[in-house]
Amino acid sequence: xxxxxxxNVIFYAAIALSCFAIGCSKVEYKKIxxxxxxxxxxxxxxxxxxxxxDEQLPFLxxxxxxxxxxxxxxxxxxxxxxxxxxxDPYAPPYPSHIGSGTSVNNxxxxxxxxxxxxxxxxxFDLSSWAQIPSGKHRIVFMFRPKNTxxxxxxxxxxxxxxxxxxxxxxxxxxxxxxxxxxxDFLTKRxxxxxxxxxxxxxxxxxxSIYVNFYNMSAKGYWQADNxxxxxxxxxxxxMGNGVKDQMNIFVTLYKxxxxxxxxxxxYNGKYLGNLTRNAxxxxxxxxxxxxxxxxxxxxxxFTDMWQRFDFLAPGMDIRxxxxxxxxxxxxGNWASINCLTPYPDYRQWNEIVMPNMxxxxxxxxxxxxxxxxxxxxxxxxxxxxxSTIQRKYAPPVY
Amino acid sequence: xxxxxLKKCLYFLSVLWLLGLNAxxxxxxxxxxxxxxxxxxxxxxxxxxxxSLFASAIEKTGIxxxxxxxxxxxxxxxxxxxxxxxxxxxxxxxDKMNPDTLKFLVQRHILNERIMLKDIPFNGxxxxxxxxxxxxxxxxxxxxxxxNTLYFNGSLASRKDVTLANGTLHVLDRVMKSTANTTVxxxxxxxxxxxxxxxxxxxxxxxxxxxxxxxxxxxAPKNKEFEANGMTAEVIAGLNVNSYIGDRLFGCxxxxxxxxxxxDFVVFSIINNDSFYYHPVAxxxxxxxxxxxxxxxxxxxxxxxGYNIEVRTNKNFPYDIVTNVKGHDQKAIxxxxxxxLVQDLxxxxxxxxxxxxxx
Numbered sequence: 001x002x003x004x005x006x007x008n009v010i011f012y013a014a015i016a017l018s019c020f021a022i023g024c025s026k027v028e029y030k031k032i033x034x035x036x037x038x039x040x041x042x043x044x045x046x047x048x049x050x051x052x053x054d055e056q057l058p059f060l061x062x063x064x065x066x067x068x069x070x071x072x073x074x075x076x077x078x079x080x081x082x083x084x085x086x087x088d089p090y091a092p093p094y095p096s097h098i099g100s101g102t103s104v105n106n107x108x109x110x111x112x113x114x115x116x117x118x119x120x121x122x123x124f125d126l127s128s129w130a131q132i133p134s135g136k137h138r139i140v141f142m143f144r145p146k147n148t149x150x151x152x153x154x155x156x157x158x159x160x161x162x163x164x165x166x167x168x169x170x171x172x173x174x175x176x177x178x179x180x181x182x183x184d185f186l187t188k189r190x191x192x193x194x195x196x197x198x199x200x201x202x203x204x205x206x207x208s209i210y211v212n213f214y215n216m217s218a219k220g221y222w223q224a225d226n227x228x229x230x231x232x233x234x235x236x237x238x239m240g241n242g243v244k245d246q247m248n249i250f251v252t253l254y255k256x257x258x259x260x261x262x263x264x265x266x267y268n269g270k271y272l273g274n275l276t277r278n279a280x281x282x283x284x285x286x287x288x289x290x291x292x293x294x295x296x297x298x299x300x301x302f303t304d305m306w307q308r309f310d311f312l313a314p315g316m317d318i319r320x321x322x323x324x325x326x327x328x329x330x331x332g333n334w335a336s337i338n339c340l341t342p343y344p345d346y347r348q349w350n351e352i353v354m355p356n357m358x359x360x361x362x363x364x365x366x367x368x369x370x371x372x373x374x375x376x377x378x379x380x381x382x383x384x385x386x387s388t389i390q391r392k393y394a395p396p397v398y
Numbered sequence: 399x400x401x402x403x404l405k406k407c408l409y410f411l412s413v414l415w416l417l418g419l420n421a422x423x424x425x426x427x428x429x430x431x432x433x434x435x436x437x438x439x440x441x442x443x444x445x446x447x448x449x450s451l452f453a454s455a456i457e458k459t460g461i462x463x464x465x466x467x468x469x470x471x472x473x474x475x476x477x478x479x480x481x482x483x484x485x486x487x488x489x490x491x492x493d494k495m496n497p498d499t500l501k502f503l504v505q506r507h508i509l510n511e512r513i514m515l516k517d518i519p520f521n522g523x524x525x526x527x528x529x530x531x532x533x534x535x536x537x538x539x540x541x542x543x544x545x546n547t548l549y550f551n552g553s554l555a556s557r558k559d560v561t562l563a564n565g566t567l568h569v570l571d572r573v574m575k576s577t578a579n580t581t582v583x584x585x586x587x588x589x590x591x592x593x594x595x596x597x598x599x600x601x602x603x604x605x606x607x608x609x610x611x612x613x614x615x616x617x618a619p620k621n622k623e624f625e626a627n628g629m630t631a632e633v634i635a636g637l638n639v640n641s642y643i644g645d646r647l648f649g650c651x652x653x654x655x656x657x658x659x660x661x662d663f664v665v666f667s668i669i670n671n672d673s674f675y676y677h678p679v680a681x682x683x684x685x686x687x688x689x690x691x692x693x694x695x696x697x698x699x700x701x702x703x704g705y706n707i708e709v710r711t712n713k714n715f716p717y718d719i720v721t722n723v724k725g726h727d728q729k730a731i732x733x734x735x736x737x738x739l740v741q742d743l744x745x746x747x748x749x750x751x752x753x754x755x756x757x
Contacts, residue, residue, distance in 0.1 A: 014411065147520045
């Protein structure tokens with residue numbers, strides 16, 4: 001009796017001891033006072049080929065508040081966004097990069113980086129934005145070779161190619177997107193573009209889908225020779241050769257994902273607004289909206305609707321487009337983006353296909369249920385990027 | 399009895415606890431010991447039958463002891479077959495060379511840093527290093543199916559990352575051809591076998607720019623190629639500049655703002671699937687389509703690469719193919735100078751009658 005009690009005591013003592021041994025580490029929580037929220041994209045999407053083999057590979061390292069040695073070479077930085085690769089065409093409404101895949105290449109910042117991210121601000125999930133101390137920062141983008149060696153461990157001679165070295169001021173609790181862009185297609189001048197977003201301050205309804213557009217293409221891109229800019233590549237659509245500096249935007253909504261899908265009345269080539277090429281001014285484009293349930297027959301819970309945007313040069317009529325649907329060489333007069341398509345072999349058409357702007361997901365007792373989003377479509381040198389920002393929604397009930 | 403086993407238990411527990419404490423300590427028992435089995439640079443080259451010509455070249459220049467010394471080296475050792483390509487078949491052939499030229503040749507195959515395959519950025523094009531001779535070395539690397547193809551100045555590294563006690567060694571299957579302190583202009587004018595090309599370039603006003611910064615890639619047919627097509631020196635001298643499209647007739651041999659090793663076309667065909675390179679003839683509709691790759695498929699060990707140029711009247715259909723010319727001469731391609739490269743061409747691109755002005 002006594003023995004078994006002693007045994008018990010010893011057993012528990014051993015457990016308690018090991019608990020003590022493990023329990024010594026102290027968790028340090030990181031905290032940034034007065035943060036600004038920053039998301040960074042590398043929009044340099046050119047290809048290195050025979051003709052431009054002396055150009056730098058568009059693979060970057062971002063250094064915020066770097067420390068330089070006497071030769072002007074960065075040796076450390078407060079914040080480092082390494083392996084910044086060409087951005088993905090679609091930036092989904094949730095942080096989709098961290099923890100997925102073994103590659104170090106990061107299609108955006110923070111992306112794969114394990115840093116403090118933004119909260120839910122006015123109902124918008126900012127978990128794809130990194131927290132950065134607000135205030136004035138020196139920001140440097142460096143070209144780096146494409147390998148898996150962290151930037152500061154690279155050979156010194158590979159740490160010398162500056163893309164830009166500048167300063168930026170970030171205000172507290174503001175949301176920013178920072179773009180590395182080519183500003184001039186002929187001189188190949190690169191630069192950055194910092195946009196102070198305002199979607200979280202606008203009175204946006206959650207029964208409407210919002211979208212705004214930017215044409216951040218380099219000056220002279222659409223005028224350049226189609227072969228020189230590699231715009232005629234299969235799958236890049238008419239957009240590959242660029243669109244003119246002034247375009248009108250039209251939206252068409254389709255009821256469902258069948259090839260003969262009916263267009264929703266009232267949204268068949270509806271004029272939305274004007275798009276001006278602009279890679280310099282830091283203004284937010286106006287948000288255009290259309291109802292989530294434009295299709296009244298959908299029932300108010302789930303809709304199969306998808307969207308198409310046509311960009312037409314001023315003076316052109318959407319009812320009378322003088323190019324066929326597979327023609328890529330439209331002289332910058334017409335290009336289109338489909339957010340979803342019924343065609344499995346869509347690359348033969350001249351439109352660019354993106355994911356649907358509507359988020360359909362299990363929420364509450366409905367599976368799926370449709371939610372409206374806030375979107376940004378950016379056109380950069382023949383490529384199209386869609387970023388979707390999502391609101392909170394109720395968790396699923398099983 | 400009871401207490402005995404309890405005591406035992408306590409005793410073991412304390413021993414266990416001590417063991418547990420000890421387990422946290424990680425003595426580094428691994429001791430790095432210098433490996434005596436690796437040879438230093440020059441000894442390795444000397445002891446390798448396939449590198450015997452390079453060894454005797456090093457011996458003649460007297461930098462052997464330096465290569466055996468401390469410090470890190472990268473030796474880009476051309477194999478004996480590589481020396482055979484440029485006409486060196488036995489050690490005594492080096493005696494015919496100017497000793498300074500020979501020293502320069504050896505020194506530009508050696509770097510005083512260790513460059514292994516993993517140090518060169520993945521799919522890097524023209525990653526630049528500095529050789530002992532002070533010249534720039536261009537390394538290009540491309541990976542496909544887990545195998546890396548590495549070129550130094552257009553020469554394939556057929557063996558990579560050979561360990562030396564004081565660095566690393568790569569075996570090249572071609573001697574890197576480079577000339578110090580010269581331009582493409584100087585290179586061409588020093589070689590009488592290209593005199594007809596030179597006279598044509600002079601006559602049509604492309605010559606003077608070849609001494610400027612560039613970079614230029616010159617496609618250079620030898621005199622015998624011109625003569626075979628009836629374009630002798632006298633014929634060139636008698637051409638009326640105003641009745642020919644100069645940009646086409648001789649401008650096609652001058653590629654401005656380009657410096658191509660033949661291997662670049664191979665590298666980009668793997669990285670980008672760009673198997674064809676279209677080079678427009680300046681101020682003309684004519685276009686040159688350049689492709690490159692292996693050409694000797696009879697011998698699987700022959701990894702030599704060469705290039706082909708097809709001249710077309712227009713890029714897009716309808717067009718006529720004007721000529722199709724190859725540049726496969728391993729001893730005459732990839733001649734590196736300070737402002738570009740000269741690539742030997744085994745044929746001529748445009749005949750005078752194909753460049754007559756129509757009005």
